[in-house]
Amino acid sequence: MALSRVCWARTALWGSVVTPGPFVTRRLQLGRSGFAWGAPWSSKLHLSPKADVKSLISYVVTKTKAINGKYHRFLNRHFPRFYILYTIFMKGLQMLWADAKKARRIKTNMWKHNIKFHQLSYREMEHLRQFRRDIAKCLFLGIISIPPFANYLVFLLMYLFPRQLLIKHFWTPKQQTDFLDIYHGLRKQSHSEILSNLERVIPLISDPGLRWHLTDLCTKIQNGTHPAVHEILALRECFCNHPLGMNQLQTLQMKALSRAMLLTPHLPPPFLRHRLKTHTTVIHQLDRALAKLGIGQLTAQEVKSACYLRGLNSTHIAEDRCRTWLGEWLQISCSLKEAELSLLLHNVVLLSTNYLGTRR
Numbered sequence: 001m002a003l004s005r006v007c008w009a010r011t012a013l014w015g016s017v018v019t020p021g022p023f024v025t026r027r028l029q030l031g032r033s034g035f036a037w038g039a040p041w042s043s044k045l046h047l048s049p050k051a052d053v054k055s056l057i058s059y060v061v062t063k064t065k066a067i068n069g070k071y072h073r074f075l076n077r078h079f080p081r082f083y084i085l086y087t088i089f090m091k092g093l094q095m096l097w098a099d100a101k102k103a104r105r106i107k108t109n110m111w112k113h114n115i116k117f118h119q120l121s122y123r124e125m126e127h128l129r130q131f132r133r134d135i136a137k138c139l140f141l142g143i144i145s146i147p148p149f150a151n152y153l154v155f156l157l158m159y160l161f162p163r164q165l166l167i168k169h170f171w172t173p174k175q176q177t178d179f180l181d182i183y184h185g186l187r188k189q190s191h192s193e194i195l196s197n198l199e200r201v202i203p204l205i206s207d208p209g210l211r212w213h214l215t216d217l218c219t220k221i222q223n224g225t226h227p228a229v230h231e232i233l234a235l236r237e238c239f240c241n242h243p244l245g246m247n248q249l250q251t252l253q254m255k256a257l258s259r260a261m262l263l264t265p266h267l268p269p270p271f272l273r274h275r276l277k278t279h280t281t282v283i284h285q286l287d288r289a290l291a292k293l294g295i296g297q298l299t300a301q302e303v304k305s306a307c308y309l310r311g312l313n314s315t316h317i318a319e320d321r322c323r324t325w326l327g328e329w330l331q332i333s334c335s336l337k338e339a340e341l342s343l344l345l346h347n348v349v350l351l352s353t354n355y356l357g358t359r360r
Contacts, residue, residue, distance in 0.1 A: 092169035122289035184313040190259040226354040239343035287333035311348035
């Protein structure tokens with residue numbers, strides 16, 4: 001074969017001056033026929049093993065996508081309702097996985113550079129806060145599915161009780177609106193109780209001026225008036241000492257405030273107080289980070305989520321109104337010290353009850 005290549009090269013260079021002999025001609029004919037030398041060489045024989053692996057992987061991925069597409073079309077054609085649930089479930093898994101990877105990057109950066117939670121940016125703090133709540137809900141599902149064959153029961157429970165057992169990634173758009181309305185209705189049930197408890201402790205306040213301000217504020221809210229920022233800030237001293245300081249709150253008030261914050265009230269008083277204090281501190285840290293970032297930098301969805309977290313049912317309120325309300329909240333929050341966080345906790349009721357006629 002090497003000799004035949006040499007002869008062909010000479011022919012190409014010098015034309016027909018030199019012609020191969022009979023022996024070489026015979027070898028060339030055998031080489032072309034493949035009788036003595038096998039099949040003609042293929043370009044694939046020159047590929048490296050790494051290129052072959054890449055080609056194989058690409059082929060498998062292409063086939064998998066094609067089969068997956070056929071499977072989706074089959075489900076959509078024959079089981080349309082199940083296909084909707086299946087699509088939402090798969091997208092929810094993808095979003096949860098993306099959230100987990102982002103949370104891991106944030107935590108890794110915190111450990112690497114020795115950064116505390118309150119030193120993060122607003123979006124990083126909010127992502128970690130929400131991811132922790134989502135994981136806690138998913139962890140409960142994982143625990144109850146541990147016994148043998150319990151996973152089948154878990155799937156049935158998830159289908160029957162999506163609001164209680166699933167996170168928002170696995171809700172349909174309609175369910176997101178409906179479930180947020182339901183949750184807000186549950187926390188609004190505690191608003192009247194919180195205001196009644198405030199009125200009950202007014203005689204225990206030593207300062208006559210503060211007693212009058214708090215009485216006037218409670219009366220305005222119960223009559224459907226939205227309070228001004230300066231009216232709420234005038235009561236700062238009431239909420240840093242007895243009887244409305246964070247460490248002096250009564251058990252009934254803490255249970256009502258827990259329901260207003262969508263936290264479980266079924267805990268012993270020390271745990272209730274610790275959880276309320278921790279939750280309020282996180283919101284205060286988020287407020288400072290948000291004030292540094294600026295409300296104008298938030299998207300419409302981020303603004304509505306921030307308002308809902310702080311007690312306002314923003315699902316049916318225009319974006320500009322939500323930004324206005326969030327600005328009022330930040331003005332109050334950023335004026336408070338750590339010892340006055342009880343006022344921020346009660347502000348969930350004081351500032352949100354009558355905003356734009358939301359009281360029903």
